[in-house]
Amino acid sequence: MNDAMLPGILDAMEDGVAAFDLEGTALCLNKKARSLLHAEEDGIRRIDDLPQPVRAFFGGVRSGQSETIELFGQAVRLHYQDMTENGLRIGAVLVLTDLGEQQRAERLRREFTANVSHELKTPLTSISGYAELIETGMAKDGDVRVFAERIRRESNRMLSLITDVITLSELEERAVMEHAETVDLYAIAREATETLKSAAMARGVSVQISGGPTPVRGVRSLLSELVYNLLDNAIRYNRANGTVSVRTADRTLTVRDTGIGIPKRFQSRIFERFFRVDKSRSKTTGGTGLGLAIVKHVCEQHGAAIRLSSAEGIGTEITVTFPENE
Ligand SMILES: Nc1ncnc2c1ncn2[C@@H]1O[C@H](COP(=O)(O)OP(=O)(O)O)[C@@H](O)[C@H]1O
Ligand SMILES: [Mg+2]
Numbered sequence: 377m378n379d380a381m382l383p384g385i386l387d388a389m390e391d392g393v394a395a396f397d398l399e400g401t402a403l404c405l406n407k408k409a410r411s412l413l414h415a416e417e418d419g420i421r422r423i424d425d426l427p428q429p430v431r432a433f434f435g436g437v438r439s440g441q442s443e444t445i446e447l448f449g450q451a452v453r454l455h456y457q458d459m460t461e462n463g464l465r466i467g468a469v470l471v472l473t474d475l476g477e478q479q480r481a482e483r484l485r486r487e488f489t490a491n492v493s494h495e496l497k498t499p500l501t502s503i504s505g506y507a508e509l510i511e512t513g514m515a516k517d518g519d520v521r522v523f524a525e526r527i528r529r530e531s532n533r534m535l536s537l538i539t540d541v542i543t544l545s546e547l548e549e550r551a552v553m554e555h556a557e558t559v560d561l562y563a564i565a566r567e568a569t570e571t572l573k574s575a576a577m578a579r580g581v582s583v584q585i586s587g588g589p590t591p592v593r594g595v596r597s598l599l600s601e602l603v604y605n606l607l608d609n610a611i612r613y614n615r616a617n618g619t620v621s622v623r624t625a626d627r628t629l630t631v632r633d634t635g636i637g638i639p640k641r642f643q644s645r646i647f648e649r650f651f652r653v654d655k656s657r658s659k660t661t662g663g664t665g666l667g668l669a670i671v672k673h674v675c676e677q678h679g680a681a682i683r684l685s686s687a688e689g690i691g692t693e694i695t696v697t698f699p700e701n702e
Contacts, residue, residue, distance in 0.1 A: 382404075383404065383406070386404065386406035386407075387406050387407040387408075389406060389408060390408065390474075390477075391408060391471050391472060391473050391474075392405075392406060392408040392409030392410075392411070392412045392413070392470075392471065392472030392473075392474070393405070393406045393408075393409055393469065393470070393471055393472075394406075394409045394413075394420070394469070394470045394472070395459060395467060395468070395469045395470075396422075396423050396467055396468045396469075396470075397466065397467045398465070398466065398467055400422050400423040400424065401421065401422055402420050402421050402422060402423075402425075403467065405420055408472070408474070409470075409472055412447060412448075412450070412452055412472045412474060413426065413427060413430070413447070413472070414427070414448055423468075427447060427448075429445045429446070429447060430445070430447070430454065430470070433445060433454050433456070434456070434468075434470070437456045438456075439456060439457055439458040440456070440457060441455075441456055442454060442455040442456070444475065450474065450475075450476045451475040451476055451479070452472050452473065452474060452475060452476075453472070453473040453475055454470060454471070454472055455470070455471040455472075455473070456468065456469070456470055456471075457469045457470075457471070488649060491649065491650050492537070492541055495537055495650070495664070495665070496534060496537060496538075499530035499531070499533045499534045500530075500534065502526065502530050503527050503530045503531060503534075506523040506524075506526050506527050507523075507527065509523060510523055510524075529662075532662070533659075533662060533664075536662065536664050537664045537666070540664045540666040540667070540670060541666070543601060543670055544649075544666060544669060544670060544673065547598070547670065547673040547674065547677060548673075550677075552595055552598065552677055553595065553677055553678070555595045556593050556594055556595055557593075557594075557595075557596065558591050558592070558593060558701075559591070559592060559593075559594050559595075559596050559599055560589050560590060560591055561590040561591075561592055561599065561603070561624040561629050561698075562587060562588055562589050562590050562624040563589075564596070564599050564600050564603050565585055565587075565603050565607075565622050565624050565629065566585060567600065568600065568603040568604045568607050568622075569583050569585050569607065569622060571604065572604070572607055572608060572611060575608070575611055575612075576611045576620070579611060579612075579614065579616070580616045580617050580618075581611050581614045581616075581617075581618050581619065581620060582618075582619050582620070583607070583611070583619070583620045583621075583622065584619065584620070584621045584622070585621075585622045585623070586621065586622070586623045587623040587624040587625040588624070588625060590624040590625055590626070590627065590628070590629070591701075592627055592678075592698040592701075593678075593698070593701050594678050594698070595677075595678075598674045598677070598678075599674070599678075601670060601674060602629075602670070602671050602674045602675070602696070603622075603629065603631075605667035605668065605670055605671050606629075606631040606671060606694055606696075607620065607622060607631060608667065609633075609667060609668070609692075610631050610632070610633035610635065610692070611633075612658075612661050612663065613633070613635040613636050613657075613692070614633050614634060614635035614636075615634065615635055615636065618633065618634040618635055618691075619633070619634050620632070620633045620634075621633075627697055627698040627699075627700065628695060628696065628697045628698070629695070629696045630693060630694070630695045630696075631693070631694050632691065632692070632693040632694075633691050633692050633693075634690070634691045635691050635692060636688070636689065637686045637687050637688040637689055637690055637691055637692055638653060638684075638686040638688070638692060639653065639688050640688075643684060643686060646668050646684075647668045647669060647671070647672040648669065649665065649666055649669040650665040650666065650669075651665065652665050671696075675696060678698060678699075679698070679699045680696050680697060680698045680699065681696070681697045682694065682695070682696050683695040683696075683697075
């Protein structure tokens, strides 16, 4: 590694880092530090240029100490460390942790757990209800089959939900790209089309595939999941006799449908976990509300860009573009 790479590495960090020499001259401030300190590129040249609460912390602190302060209305933890060379103190390093971000992440995790529990409880309650009707002999002979079918359908719903939750938590492990290989998007799109053929037929939707071999760098199982989820939505939120077209070419996958479309005001939200435009339509067709959250995660892991264009009553087009292979 050479020194020229250092600023890039520091800017990639989630914490703010600022270093000063013994005269109090700033040696470096990474991007997060500048953002937390509300400073421009060259806004902080010396310790004296730091905002007052940070200077106050610097005043009486010893190496290794931390303190949480409020900085421009945000909770920020400051940590101070001497910078040494051959045992001699040559400067000071300040690490700034954005607690707001941490607290937000924790809140999201708590909300997710609560949502999953709630979503699991609904099918489980009806499974238990139908089973009880059969058990107590309340179900007439003709009903038993109907109830068994409902029990199976609700169980499948729970299974899909659990599978999606597992996929999401695997995606958060971050190390998934270790299993990357060269994968043909076209072949994956064909497989997904094949798998969803009967679902499409049941809804009277025709699926066309075009383009040609499209090699990208990625994890096969995750890319299958991505294509499957997009295609599944295009079929699920279509109209009778509608069409879906899938195209792969030039590192790009496009899935277009002639369905109900997504209202403008919801377009930025559909990638959120458990967000559905029409909750009952999603549920009665077996959706989990996690499909696009998975798609978004897979794209992030692969460095792929995702674009959505949709018009209510006309249809939706989603494009995923993979980065150029080095
Ligand atoms: N192709 C599409 N056309 C219309 N609406 C869509 C489409 N894809 C997704 N949506 C909307 O976005 C929501 C979230 O999608 P998703 O995360 O796959 O969850 P699910 O399909 O299980 O409800 C859907 O409930 C639906 O309202
Ligand atoms: Mg879906």
